[in-house]
Amino acid sequence: MKIADLEMTNPKLTESKFTHNRRDGASSMDAGNTMNENENAMLESSSESITIRAYGRLKQDIISGKLIPSQKLKIENLRRVYDAGSSPIREALSLLTSDHLVERIDQRGFRVAPVSEDEFAELLKTRIWLESIAVQQSILLGSEAWEEQVVLANYRLSRMPRFIAEDNTVANPSWETAHKHFHMTLIAECGSSIMLRFCNQLYDQNIRYRQLSAKKAYPERDIAEEHNAICDAVLARDSQKAVDLLVCHYQNTGDFVLKQLPK
Amino acid sequence: MKIADLEMTNPKLTESKFTHNRRDGASSMDAGNTMNENENAMLESSSESITIRAYGRLKQDIISGKLIPSQKLKIENLRRVYDAGSSPIREALSLLTSDHLVERIDQRGFRVAPVSEDEFAELLKTRIWLESIAVQQSILLGSEAWEEQVVLANYRLSRMPRFIAEDNTVANPSWETAHKHFHMTLIAECGSSIMLRFCNQLYDQNIRYRQLSAKKAYPERDIAEEHNAICDAVLARDSQKAVDLLVCHYQNTGDFVLKQLPK
DNA sequence: AATCAAAAAAATATCTAGATAATTGATAAC
DNA sequence: GTTATCAATTATCTAGATATTTTTTTGATT
Numbered sequence: 001m002k003i004a005d006l007e008m009t010n011p012k013l014t015e016s017k018f019t020h021n022r023r024d025g026a027s028s029m030d031a032g033n034t035m036n037e038n039e040n041a042m043l044e045s046s047s048e049s050i051t052i053r054a055y056g057r058l059k060q061d062i063i064s065g066k067l068i069p070s071q072k073l074k075i076e077n078l079r080r081v082y083d084a085g086s087s088p089i090r091e092a093l094s095l096l097t098s099d100h101l102v103e104r105i106d107q108r109g110f111r112v113a114p115v116s117e118d119e120f121a122e123l124l125k126t127r128i129w130l131e132s133i134a135v136q137q138s139i140l141l142g143s144e145a146w147e148e149q150v151v152l153a154n155y156r157l158s159r160m161p162r163f164i165a166e167d168n169t170v171a172n173p174s175w176e177t178a179h180k181h182f183h184m185t186l187i188a189e190c191g192s193s194i195m196l197r198f199c200n201q202l203y204d205q206n207i208r209y210r211q212l213s214a215k216k217a218y219p220e221r222d223i224a225e226e227h228n229a230i231c232d233a234v235l236a237r238d239s240q241k242a243v244d245l246l247v248c249h250y251q252n253t254g255d256f257v258l259k260q261l262p263k
Numbered sequence: 264m265k266i267a268d269l270e271m272t273n274p275k276l277t278e279s280k281f282t283h284n285r286r287d288g289a290s291s292m293d294a295g296n297t298m299n300e301n302e303n304a305m306l307e308s309s310s311e312s313i314t315i316r317a318y319g320r321l322k323q324d325i326i327s328g329k330l331i332p333s334q335k336l337k338i339e340n341l342r343r344v345y346d347a348g349s350s351p352i353r354e355a356l357s358l359l360t361s362d363h364l365v366e367r368i369d370q371r372g373f374r375v376a377p378v379s380e381d382e383f384a385e386l387l388k389t390r391i392w393l394e395s396i397a398v399q400q401s402i403l404l405g406s407e408a409w410e411e412q413v414v415l416a417n418y419r420l421s422r423m424p425r426f427i428a429e430d431n432t433v434a435n436p437s438w439e440t441a442h443k444h445f446h447m448t449l450i451a452e453c454g455s456s457i458m459l460r461f462c463n464q465l466y467d468q469n470i471r472y473r474q475l476s477a478k479k480a481y482p483e484r485d486i487a488e489e490h491n492a493i494c495d496a497v498l499a500r501d502s503q504k505a506v507d508l509l510v511c512h513y514q515n516t517g518d519f520v521l522k523q524l525p526k
Numbered sequence: 527a528a529t530c531a532a533a534a535a536a537a538t539a540t541c542t543a544g545a546t547a548a549t550t551g552a553t554a555a556c
Numbered sequence: 557g558t559t560a561t562c563a564a565t566t567a568t569c570t571a572g573a574t575a576t577t578t579t580t581t582t583g584a585t586t
Contacts (some may be wrong), residue, residue, distance in 0.1 A: 047576090049540065052369050077565070085542045088349050090568085091357050098361030106315050109550055109567055126457045133392050198461055248441045310548090312568065338539065348570045353540085370576060372539055 012263035054082045055092040062101045062112055063204060065211040070114040073102065099201055101208070117261060120209050124254040127202045132243045134195050136185035139239045142189040147235055149158075153182040154231040158224050176207065182227060186234060186246070211254075222251060312471045317345045318355040325364045325375055326467060328474040333377040336365065362464055364471070380524060381470050387517040394513075395506045397450035399456050402502045405452040410498055416445040417494040421487050441472065445490060449497060449509070473516075476523035484515060 096102035157178040233242035268435035420441040427433045497503035
């Protein structure tokens with residue numbers, strides 16, 4: 001058979017039906033989502049494949065730290081836990097490989113991506129490089145509608161309690177979602193969806209580190225105030241200031257996480 | 264079963280046995296490789312899984328343009344062409360998703376990632392952003408050994424004929440490999456393997472566009488001279504000049520490819 | 527006849543269960 | 557100790573079953 005014969009029907013696909021790497025109907029901002037199975041089922045009924053269901057659950061469990069870094073992911077066990085056959089499980093793990101949350105070693109299976117201080121340092125550094133460019137570009141190119149989205153994202157974040165428990169030990173998942181949304185909005189109009197993909201991926205990897213670092217004793221910094229300052233600089237289209245504040249924001253959080261990281 | 268039970272043996276994995284997302288024993292610089300099955304078999308014997316074999320071949324066929332952008336990839340046909348069952352094929356396609364060479368739509372299968380002028384423009388822009396930072400960092404941090412690697416990579420590239428045929432119509436695959444190696448070496452010591460991963464991915468995506476653009480009428484520019492100039496600036500640790508030359512190099516090639524892209 | 531919607535049929539993607547192959551760990555021989 | 561061999565575990569693969577999407581057919585309506 002010739003390669004040209006691979007596609008024997010439908011030589012033209014309607015462009016509107018496809019977008020890049022959709023894994024399900026949801027947006028890529030789903031990492032911090034709080035929907036449980038039932039809510040999901042109500043929204044999507046049975047339309048989601050087992051692979052995607054497993055993908056979503058595994059991703060959550062890795063980011064949240066339920067699955068320990070470097071832990072071997074044995075297909076047989078995953079099958080039982082996530083209630084699926086081995087093909088969907090393998091496929092879900094293969095997809096998670098793109099997010100660098102799972103590592104695949106040929107003939108030797110999968111494991112949760114390991115963590116290290118070095119990698120965290122790289123992560124932080126790289127995020128700062130990329131988001132600095134992206135926020136500068138957004139400030140340069142962003143529309144008025146974008147400005148409004150920034151304001152809105154910041155407002156919604158500010159109304160969200162950071163913790164659920166009184167003693168600041170249990171993070172609020174909705175805050176996580178809103179926080180990610182705020183930061184992604186800041187760079188949303190940088191003009192490169194590729195860049196946004198990278199930043200999104202780095203953000204998720206970063207959350208995992210945050211979750212892994214001590215669950216207690218969160219920083220005393222007034223994070224809401226930092227967000228307000230960034231927001232103001234962005235709205236004033238003060239590129240330099242925005243970058244400085246953003247870098248500082250990330251550096252502070254990063255230093256804190258690094259200190260708390262189980263050695 | 265509890266999640267903690269997932270890993271019941273091997274609580275500690277020897278770190279040396281794992282590195283991030285290895286898909287096979289080869290380096291990630293394999294995109295332009297010219298090894299055929301037999302050569303590969305000689306090097307690796309039968310140790311490569313069917314999945315990885317299919318992954319490598321599919322990747323080559325997509326980058327080289329044999330598989331047309333937006334083409335639907337039907338499992339049944341791929342099974343016949345690449346001589347494998349559906350599970351390995353699906354897994355290979357899922358892995359290719361990370362490289363953004365294949366697109367997955369839940370319940371609707373896979374297709375070759377589409378191309379567009381817009382995406383190419385984004386690709387070029389993003390590469391320039393990322394590689395500019397990376398080369399600056401390399402110049403800042405690079406060791407003497409790195410300088411030597413740059414010299415060597417440039418030398419090897421310079422000795423390589425760009426085309427196989429006399430009429431400049433057939434690109435030399437070894438040149439492609441050496442070219443990629445040169446550009447990756449320039450940024451190799453930027454201090455972030457994450458950044459290198461991104462650049463590597465963008466480079467591969469970019470090659471595909473180059474392959475897709477008209478096979479004939481390659482630019483008249485003296486590309487070897489451009490490489491020499493970049494090399495010199497890097498060795499002189501002249502960050503600004505190196506970036507300028509690199510950006511110019513990419514921009515020129517990009518403009519050419521864009522013009523040739525089948526509309 | 528042309529248009530549309532519903533239903534049926536075909537094609538295709540996805541999944542399961544069990545077979546095969548590779549790796550790992552234990553044991554034995556040196 | 558070190559290497560070779562065997563057993564157990566686990567990853568990978570195949571073949572066919574099931575579910576979903578896509579295409580075709582049918583039939584009613586204008």
